[in-house]
Structures are given as structure tokens and as C-alpha cells.
Amino acid sequence: MIKIFFLKFLNKYASRWVVLFVDVFLMCIGFIFAYTIRFNISFDFETTNLFHQIPLVVIASLFSFLLVGSYKGIIRHTGTKDVINVFIGVSIFSFVITVTVVFNQLFDLFPPFTVPKGIILIHYLVSIFLLIISRYIFKSFFEIVYTQLDAIKVVLIYGAGDSGIITYGALNRERNNNYDIIGFIDDDPNKVNKKIDRVKIYKPSRITKEFIHKNDIDEVIISIQNIKPNVLLDISENLIQLGVKVKIVPPLSKWINGDLQANQIKQIDIDDLLGRQQIVIDNPIVKREVDNKVVFVTGAAGSIGSEISKQLATYNLKLLVLIDQAESPLYDLQQALLQESDKDFKAIVADVRDEKRMREIFETYSPEIVFHAAAYKHVPLMEKSPYEAVKINISGTKNIADLSVEFEVGRFVMISTDKAVNPTNVMGATKRVAEMYISCLSKENNKTKFTTTRFGNVLGSNGSVIPLFKKQIEKGGPLTLTHKDITRYFMTIPEACRLVLEAGTMGEGGEIYIFDMGKSVKIFDMAKRIITLSGLRYPEDIDITITGLRPGEKLFEELLANGEDTVKTYHEKIMIAKVTEFNTTTIKSEIEYISNNNHTHNNESIVSLLKSVVPEYISNNSKFEKLDKLDKELAKG
Numbered sequence: 001m002i003k004i005f006f007l008k009f010l011n012k013y014a015s016r017w018v019v020l021f022v023d024v025f026l027m028c029i030g031f032i033f034a035y036t037i038r039f040n041i042s043f044d045f046e047t048t049n050l051f052h053q054i055p056l057v058v059i060a061s062l063f064s065f066l067l068v069g070s071y072k073g074i075i076r077h078t079g080t081k082d083v084i085n086v087f088i089g090v091s092i093f094s095f096v097i098t099v100t101v102v103f104n105q106l107f108d109l110f111p112p113f114t115v116p117k118g119i120i121l122i123h124y125l126v127s128i129f130l131l132i133i134s135r136y137i138f139k140s141f142f143e144i145v146y147t148q149l150d151a152i153k154v155v156l157i158y159g160a161g162d163s164g165i166i167t168y169g170a171l172n173r174e175r176n177n178n179y180d181i182i183g184f185i186d187d188d189p190n191k192v193n194k195k196i197d198r199v200k201i202y203k204p205s206r207i208t209k210e211f212i213h214k215n216d217i218d219e220v221i222i223s224i225q226n227i228k229p230n231v232l233l234d235i236s237e238n239l240i241q242l243g244v245k246v247k248i249v250p251p252l253s254k255w256i257n258g259d260l261q262a263n264q265i266k267q268i269d270i271d272d273l274l275g276r277q278q279i280v281i282d283n284p285i286v287k288r289e290v291d292n293k294v295v296f297v298t299g300a301a302g303s304i305g306s307e308i309s310k311q312l313a314t315y316n317l318k319l320l321v322l323i324d325q326a327e328s329p330l331y332d333l334q335q336a337l338l339q340e341s342d343k344d345f346k347a348i349v350a351d352v353r354d355e356k357r358m359r360e361i362f363e364t365y366s367p368e369i370v371f372h373a374a375a376y377k378h379v380p381l382m383e384k385s386p387y388e389a390v391k392i393n394i395s396g397t398k399n400i401a402d403l404s405v406e407f408e409v410g411r412f413v414m415i416s417t418d419k420a421v422n423p424t425n426v427m428g429a430t431k432r433v434a435e436m437y438i439s440c441l442s443k444e445n446n447k448t449k450f451t452t453t454r455f456g457n458v459l460g461s462n463g464s465v466i467p468l469f470k471k472q473i474e475k476g477g478p479l480t481l482t483h484k485d486i487t488r489y490f491m492t493i494p495e496a497c498r499l500v501l502e503a504g505t506m507g508e509g510g511e512i513y514i515f516d517m518g519k520s521v522k523i524f525d526m527a528k529r530i531i532t533l534s535g536l537r538y539p540e541d542i543d544i545t546i547t548g549l550r551p552g553e554k555l556f557e558e559l560l561a562n563g564e565d566t567v568k569t570y571h572e573k574i575m576i577a578k579v580t581e582f583n584t585t586t587i588k589s590e591i592e593y594i595s596n597n598n599h600t601h602n603n604e605s606i607v608s609l610l611k612s613v614v615p616e617y618i619s620n621n622s623k624f625e626k627l628d629k630l631d632k633e634l635a636k637g
Contacts, residue, residue, distance in 0.1 A: 020065055026130045027061040027093065028054055034123035038116065053115060056100065064093040086131045094124045152178050154217050158235065159224040160186035160201045167223040167249050168196065182215055212242050223249040237532045246533075287315055289369070289411070289505045294319045296367040298352050298400055299374030301329035304415055307497040308371050309333060313341040320345035321365050323352070324374070352396035355403075362407045369411045371500060372400050375431065377417065382427040383551040383622055386606040387598060393430035394437070395595045401441055401450070408447045413504045414438050416454040416512070418489060418557045424620035425552025429610045433591055435512060436613070439579070440588040442510035449509035453500050454577065456489030456520075456557060465523060469530050477542035479527045482549050487520040487556050499574070506569060512577040514566065520557065551622045587613065 035050060070085035101115050155171065157164045164184055171179040184201040186192065192203045211217075220239050222232065236246045295312055299305040300322035306329070309322055320343060324330045327349050334347040346365070350357050352374045375393050376382055382389040397414065404412045416435050419428035435452050442450040457465070465488075472479050491499075503513045524544065531538045538544065549555070566575040594609045607624045611617050619625045 020062075022134070023065055023070065023089075023131060024058055024061045026134060027090075027127055028057055030127040030130050031057050031119075031123050033126050034119045037122050037126070038119050049114075056097070060093050060096045060100070064089045064096065067092060082135060083132055086135070087128060090124060090127045090131065093127070094120055152180055153219055154180045154182060154215060156183050156185055156202075156207070156217055156220045157181060158185045158220055158222040158239075160184040160188070160191050160196060161224070163225045163249060164223040165196060167221060168199070171221075182217070185220070207239070207242065209242050212244055217244055219245045219247055221247045221249060225249075225251065233529060237529065240532050241537070285505045286501050290315045290317055290501075292316060292318045293368040293410075294321065294365055296321045296323060296361075296365070296370040298323045298370070298372050298396075299415075300324045300347075301326045301333050302373060303493055304496055304500070305371075305373035306333050306336075307493045308373060308500055309337065309345075310340070311494075311497050311501060312371075313337055313343050313345065315343075317343055317345075319365065321361070321367065322347045323350050323361065325349060325351040352400055353391055355399045358399050358403055362403045366407065367404075367409055369504060370400060370404050370409050370413070371504065372397060372412065372414045373500075374400075375415070375434075377427060379419065379425050379427050379552050380550045382430070383425055383624075386426045386603045386610075387601050389426050389430045390594060390598045390606055390610075393427070394433050394591065395598065397434040398437055398591070398595055401438060405441060405445050405448050410447075410449065411504050412438070412448055412450045413500060414450070414452045415500060416452050418454060418456045418514075419554075420454065421557075423614060423617045424554050425622065426607060426610070426624075427552070429607075429614050429617040432614050432617070433594070433610065435579075436582070436587055437591045439510055439512075440584045440591070443584050449507070451503050451507055451509065452512040453503045454512055454514050455491055455496055455499060457491075465526075466530070469527060470534075473531065473534050473536070473542055478545045479531070479542060480545050480547050481523055481527055482547055482553060483555060484524050484546055485555060486523050486549075486553075488523060489520050489557055502574065506574075507576070512579060513569075514575055514577050549621045552619065553621060 031054065032050065068085050068089040070082070070089045097115065097120055098117075101117075101120070105114060157167055159167075164186075168181055168184075171181055181199055183199055184191075184196060185204055185207060186201050187204055189203075191201045194201050207220075222235060232248070239246045290312065295317055297305055297309050297312070297320070300309050301324035305322075305324065309320065312320055322330065322333060322345060324333075330347050330349060334345075337343075337345055348361060350361060352358060352372075374396055376389050401412060401414075403409075414434065416431050417428065419425065420432035420435055421428075423429040423432050435454075438450045438452055441448070469479050499513070503511075506513065527544050528538045531542045534542075536542050566577055568575060590609075590613050594606070594613065597609075598606060600606070604624070604627065607619075608627055611627060618628055
């Protein structure tokens, strides 16, 4: 603490007047040295004259340095210009002293002021040396001091409970000891104004901009276990507006061997924007189901597919086969797994739409579990390319599902989306058709268990809103939003993939799994939070522009279709959607017709077929709305 106080004192108070004082002092020391040198390194001279002459040296030094301004240079940035100023200042001093001595000798005004000319010359040389060398010594000293000062972070710990105390201990144990903890923050009135290890506890209202500035606070570390996300967001937003960095202590379960390490404290990130507790699944059945199995992951290089692959690589698989037609992302995933896992895996560049190629891979590796993540998911792009959406989302799914039945795969897990519920766009409609085809196959065979997972938007996935907002912030804004009232359900990528793995062990086949995602998030509020968490202000620094709903885009997403209900499972957050019954034979035949006749490239014809299979598919803000109007007119006629 004393060291930190000293460093701060130097930082604040080592001003130009201190430099002037030191220069004058060195001039006096140099004057004494000049006398001793002149008299053979001894004090064999009239020292009483020296004491009379020192005040003259002080006055002449002040005059010279104030005239030249040599004391105004920043010591830690001493350069050639400062050396020249010192040379000029000392030269003026010597001139003033010489004139004074000559004038005094001519008129014999005050004999003690008479200084031998040799001493004036010696003093001139000694002073230049002392002043220049002192500047470079102080420059080196200040570089060391400021390096240490920059490394020291002045910190407040938010939370004076057990977690806060443990955090305090972890920071103090930090090897480089570069944390200065000046206080705790807690809203418990029984703790406010008390001290922990001589460190005061403040109530939150005391932490103002003035308080932050006065104490040079760099960071606030939130150390509250099981803090509610909405409380965390409120606290972090308020603190960031005060101009400090906000970090958070990880949950107890992530501490290393039960001990918190300083390097585990992280900045708040997009996972904390969910507005709810993350869903945690720890099921030993997952391990049992995949242990010593050959597992396929299609779309393995995508956001969801890559995370599924990474989580599967932590288990004792017999072989993990990664399939994707995007070679560069697949290569990146391959390299990541090579560094993170010693499990056996194969990365294969292949397209799920190519039935012949997929058959070769199934024949070669004989999968026992298939996680089907390959899909097109971008709503506006698919609205312009129904042919492509049908080809990958329906035909691609059909290929993999049919092969899974043919090769007697034990489990087939398809990843769907909430956009398949009462779809308003081509992408959602094709995913709903894929769900229906999986349901048909599930009812027709007993060897392959088919399950579907249906969830909302994924934070940070490719093409999602978070990376877009972050890129727009990097460019200085504005953030673009389609509608001020638009809402979405969100989950993190690890959450989504834990759900997929869990679904791969549940049920007897044919189920569509959804889960409690909490309340839907207003994207406008999320955009403001991202701006705040980036250390900026809305709308002063970054504004938000409303661009209007895109083709096929919903204002509100749904997790259940009309007529659907849910059934509970053993996990309180996971439910099974009770889907509306349909004629399996008829629907399967229609889906096969869509898949086989997709080569026409006639978008309206393709969308019309989709609407016939999915009657709840009503286009929104799309050129295909006219097909719905036509259907209504035909129904009336």
C-alpha cells in the first residue's frame, strides 16, 4: 500500500516547480563542488564567503531558469531540446554571476560577493554536467515508476460476502501483486461502512463519477455467486456509465480445484445478455450413450455443429466423423480438435445433398449416432432462393435420414428452429417440412430413434445479430435494427449443444424437444446493452437505426405452433412438443414430390408446394404473400 501511495504521489505531484527546486539545489551543490575542486578537493578556503554567495547563486539560478523555462520540460520525456535549455540556462546564470562579480569589484560594494573567475568557470562545467545527468537519471527512474504505475489496477469488489472475500484473497495472492483493492461495495446495511482487512465497505450509492475519478479506479469486479442476470445487467450498465471496466468472478463450479485464481476473472460478455440463468445439463446417460460409438456430425463446421463436435470430443467415442462442404471452416475445426483432444476423428469435405457421396461415407464408417446440423438458416437469403433452401433443408435432411434408416443407425438427432413454428418465411417452412419428414420415418421404423430439437436464436453464431452489432460498433455505428419492438428467444451456443446431446439420449423416437428459454428478449434493449458493455453511450456515441422488417421476418417468434402443447420430461427445462397429428403416408409422399421436383427452379411453384404441405405457413413481408391471397380467393370461389 505504501509503495502504491508513493507511486501515485509521484504521478500527481512531481510538477515543474519540483524540477525548478531540484535544478536550483543542484546549482548550489555544484557551486560548493567548484570551490572544493578549486582548492584541491578540500575546504581550505574562506567558507564564510561561500555562505554569503549561496543566496546570490539561488537568485541568479531562479532568474536564469525562469527566463529560459528549462524547468517546464517533462522529465520522463527528456531529450535534446531539454539539454539545450539547460545549457542556455546555465550560460545565462554564469553571465549574471560574472557581471555581478565584476560590478561588485569595480565599486567595492560587498566584498564577500567576490567570486574567483576560476570557480565561475568550474561551476559552469560542473552545473551543466549535474543538471543534464540528473535529468537522465530521473528519466530512467520515472520510466520504471510509470511502468509499475501503469501495471497497477485500482479495484473495487462488488460483494462483501464469502465470494467477495475469496476474490480479495485471490487478488492479493496474485504473483505480480498489481491490484490495489481500495474497497468493497455491498447493499447490506449491516456491512456498509465496516471494514474487511482494513478495506472499507461502501454502499452502491457512494460509487459516483466523482468517487471513481478521485480514487483513480480502473475496474470493478462483481463477485456475487448465483447473481440473477437482470441484476447483473443493471449493476454492470450503471458501472460502465461511470467509466470503469466491469469484470465478473466465475461460478464456484469453474474454480480450479475449488480455488479462485485471479486470471479466471473475466469481462462480462454476450452470454450475460440472456436475461436468465443458463441451462446446465450434466447427464451421465449422455456419456453412456456415446461411449465407444461411431458418431456423425453433419454441418460440423457451422456454429452449432462445431460446438457439438467439440463437446462430443470430450467423450470416449470410437470415432467422430465431421462432415461439411465448407472446407476452410472445417479445416479450422480440425486444427482446433487436434490441439484440444486426443480422440480419433475424421474431417470429410462432402455435401449432404449428394446422396451418392453420403452413401459412400455411411458404408465406410457405419455410424451408430447421427447429429444432423447441416442447414441453410439465413431468412432473407432463403426468401430469395427457395430452390437452395429446399435442396439443403429438405432434400439434404431426407438423404441423411433415409441413409440412417437403411444403415440401421441407432439415433438420429435433427437440429431445427423456432422459425419452423407457424412459419412466415421459406427457411422456417423448409425446416418444418424436414421435421415432418423425420416424424414420418420415426413412425415407419423401429430400429432408428428419430428426435428433433427446436430452439431459438443462438448468441454469437454465424449470421446472428450479436456479431453484426459488434462489427457495426467497431466501425463507429450506427447499429441497424429491423423493428424497435422485435423480440427473440436466445440461448448460448454451449447451451444449444448441451440440449442437442441431451435430446440424443431421451425418448423413444419421434419427439420434438423444446425447452424453457425464459422470456423473449427485446432486440432494441439488447442493442443498447451491447453499446453500454462496449464502454460507449447510446445515442451519444453509437446510435440505433430502424430499417424495417426484412422479407419473411416475424416480429415475435414462437416455440409452439397452433394446436401444440407440451409434455414435461425429467429435466425441468426440457419439454416435448405435442405436435398436431397428420396423415403420414400423404405427407411423406408430398415431401418426396417436393424433393424430387425441386429442379424446376420455379420459386413460386416451390413455395406453393411448401404451403400445401405446411398449411400454417403464411408469408409475411414477402413477395410470396400473393400466393396466400390466391389461396383465399380460391377457397371462397
